[in-house]
Amino acid sequence: MTILRESGLKLQPVVLDLLARLDAVDLDGLNARARLLERRDNKYVLTTQQLCTFLDYARQHFDVLQIDGLRQFHYRTIYFDSPQFDCFHDHNKGRRKRLKVRFRSYLDHNRHFFEIKLKGRRNVTHKFRVPVDGPAPSDAGLCTNLRQFCNDTLATHYGQALDTELQPIITVDYQRITLVAKAGAERITVDNRLAFSDGENSVSLRDSKWVLEVKSENGLSETDRWLFAQGHRPVPKCSKYGMAVSLLKMPDRNNRFRPVLKRHFKHA
Secondary structure (H helix, E strand, O other): OOOOOOOHHHHHHHHHHHHOOOOEEOHHHHHHHHOOOEEEEEEEEEEHHHHHHHHHHHOOOEEEEOEOOEOOEEEEEEEEEOOOOHHHHHHHOOOOOOEEEEEEEEOOOOEEEEEEEEEOHHHOEEEEEEEEOOOOOOOOOOOHHHHHHHHHHHHHHHOOOOOOOOEEEEEEEEEEEEEEEOOOOEEEEEEEEEEEEOOOOEEEOOOOEEEEEEEEOOOOOHHHHHHHHOOOOOOOOOOHHHHHHHHHOOOOOOOOOHHHHHHHHOOO
């Protein structure tokens, strides 16, 4: 394979050309094969050259999500937290019982969801979502119905309820590619052009780095084994929300996300 220079946006057409060589799958096909609302996740940070090598490998094993002719999509996620950043601190401390609360918008297709992510036993991720009519307001807390959805979900899985008000904290924009295995329940997301904003300040991560997340039932898929063989190792503290809070809200405080930012994205 041709060696590519790390030159940010100029490499985007090369990635899209490799994506064009994969077979397509629609949203119904993806959900039928690998919806994986309960799963184990491994994240890797790849350079553009490494991603191209991976996509060349993936042609035989994965299809790419395609909707209305698009194979790369613009996502926007608004994360909610308490005024004391309880969700962030629980994640930073590695607590087993922790949650993320967010609105996710698929901007290319004007679809919006309210989502809750919980951590279960053996590091299994559980995701719960409901469709909503539009994106989250940037200056309001949760409405009664969505707060009740949170409480019902927490009561079922953690035996507790929200004990604080939640408010929008961070907005994250990024481009996403989604791959689904031709055989077996495995899905991969590839995120790029991550940009964080808190309404007053914003920061973008390097375009030449790609966050690849392997989602599978047991956390050790054939893709994980292939990545291990290529010398890649999971990056455990690569949370978009964690990195965003670290950069925008707590730039002078050490936490578990700063080494990832410094090593992979050149942010101190």
